[in-house]
Amino acid sequence: MSLVISGITAIAQPAGYAPVADLPKFKAQFAAVATKTETIKSDFVQEKNLSMLSEKIVSKGKFWFKKESMLRMEYNTPFQYLMILNKGNMYIKDGQKENKVSTTSSKLFNQINKIIIDCVQGSVFDSPDFITKAYENKNTYLIELSPASKALKEFFKTIDVIIDKSNYEASSIEMNENSGDNTIIRFTNKEINANIPDAIFIIK
Amino acid sequence: MRYLLLSSCLFLLAGCSSVYKNLQPATGDINVLQKFKPNFKSVLYKAEIDVVGHHLSGLLLIKTLPDSTIRMVFATETGFKFFDFAFSPDGGFRVLYVVRQMDKKAVIKTLGKDFELILLPPADYKSAYLRKDDSSLYYIFPRPKGTFCYITDLKSTEMKLMEISSPHKPIVRAIAKDDGNGVPDTIGISHKNFNFTIGLKKIDR
Numbered sequence: 001m002s003l004v005i006s007g008i009t010a011i012a013q014p015a016g017y018a019p020v021a022d023l024p025k026f027k028a029q030f031a032a033v034a035t036k037t038e039t040i041k042s043d044f045v046q047e048k049n050l051s052m053l054s055e056k057i058v059s060k061g062k063f064w065f066k067k068e069s070m071l072r073m074e075y076n077t078p079f080q081y082l083m084i085l086n087k088g089n090m091y092i093k094d095g096q097k098e099n100k101v102s103t104t105s106s107k108l109f110n111q112i113n114k115i116i117i118d119c120v121q122g123s124v125f126d127s128p129d130f131i132t133k134a135y136e137n138k139n140t141y142l143i144e145l146s147p148a149s150k151a152l153k154e155f156f157k158t159i160d161v162i163i164d165k166s167n168y169e170a171s172s173i174e175m176n177e178n179s180g181d182n183t184i185i186r187f188t189n190k191e192i193n194a195n196i197p198d199a200i201f202i203i204k
Numbered sequence: 205m206r207y208l209l210l211s212s213c214l215f216l217l218a219g220c221s222s223v224y225k226n227l228q229p230a231t232g233d234i235n236v237l238q239k240f241k242p243n244f245k246s247v248l249y250k251a252e253i254d255v256v257g258h259h260l261s262g263l264l265l266i267k268t269l270p271d272s273t274i275r276m277v278f279a280t281e282t283g284f285k286f287f288d289f290a291f292s293p294d295g296g297f298r299v300l301y302v303v304r305q306m307d308k309k310a311v312i313k314t315l316g317k318d319f320e321l322i323l324l325p326p327a328d329y330k331s332a333y334l335r336k337d338d339s340s341l342y343y344i345f346p347r348p349k350g351t352f353c354y355i356t357d358l359k360s361t362e363m364k365l366m367e368i369s370s371p372h373k374p375i376v377r378a379i380a381k382d383d384g385n386g387v388p389d390t391i392g393i394s395h396k397n398f399n400f401t402i403g404l405k406k407i408d409r
């Protein structure tokens with residue numbers, strides 16, 4: 001029986017990872033770093049993998065985060081697209097078109113975008129939207145988020161946040177769909193606690 | 205409300221007499237039209253869809269698979285997938301995925317038909333026929349619900365317009381501007397009965 005259970009565990013956990021040996025310590029250190037992180041400025045590369053089509057759509061841009069809950073993602077290659085999240089409100093600039101979305105009108109869309117904020121500001125473990133598990137290998141931790149609500153389950157099988165062991169910062173976020181497709185956002189050239197004015201998050 | 209409008213639109217499509225009946229008879233090879241068939245090997249478009257005051261933007265990937273099935277995947281710029289459609293070479297249409305909020309029969313049928321229009325009908329379409337006027341040739345493909353019509357110049361060197369028509373009038377119009385390699389650079393689809401437009405602009409990757 002124990003062999004069967006350990007077999008299931010082996011299948012369920014991400015390849016190359018084992019459950020975190022000292023979970024309370026990891027959570028404490030992760031939370032401590034997150035508490036000290038007021039801002040993040042970074043470049044990002046987003047990869048949308050369409051498994052059945054053997055295709056990937058790669059886009060690049062700039063990323064700004066500031067506590068509490070302010071996020072700006074500016075895609076500039078191969079298209080222009082700007083998304084700002086500011087305390088539950090969302091603004092999108094797509095070419096010449098601008099769109100403001102409130103939490104009330106698009107709760108689900110905001111919930112999905114808030115995932116990124118939860119990941120970078122370290123509040124993923126507290127999110128009621130997900131059941132979280134933590135794994136580790138030599139260089140990284142992997143926080144696996146399984147959607148708790150039916151609505152989110154429709155879109156995501158799991159969301160994996162990769163945390164660099166050297167600094168406890170999120171290095172990538174992988175959103176896995178039920179179909180086998182996924183979207184991976186990798187952060188590069190990160191600057192922690194750089195001075196970022198509130199003005200860049202203003203939704204006019 | 206928009207679904208009601210879409211349903212009304214589909215209802216209007218039902219019928220088989222032709223808005224093109226007053227054009228002059230023309231002879232020629234209907235399969236000449238196949239040269240305008242777009243070459244969607246693997247093309248990414250910036251897509252904008254406006255439906256009755258709602259604006260939806262994203263990326264539309266159109267890819268031809270080895271079995272000649274054409275897949276269309278529409279996702280937001282941030283990776284959130286809206287739909288995945290498959291169009292088989294014999295004219296078949298399948299929905300492989302659609303987000304629950306868009307999973308309405310009228311919406312899917314309308315989108316499917318719009319995209320079928322720009323993909324062009326298969327060769328040797330049995331009931332297809334030609335008509336003309338002083339400046340254009342009309343390749344007409346009657347279908348159970350609405351007629352597809354492709355309007356070219358008299359020598360069929362240029363595709364001017366693509367239409368879906370009810371018995372009384374064109375209800376969908378589409379244009380595609382070729383990039384010179386058989387791949388549409390821009391595509392515009394516009395419904396005449398209600399405010400529904402699709403705009404696609406090719407993204408160089």
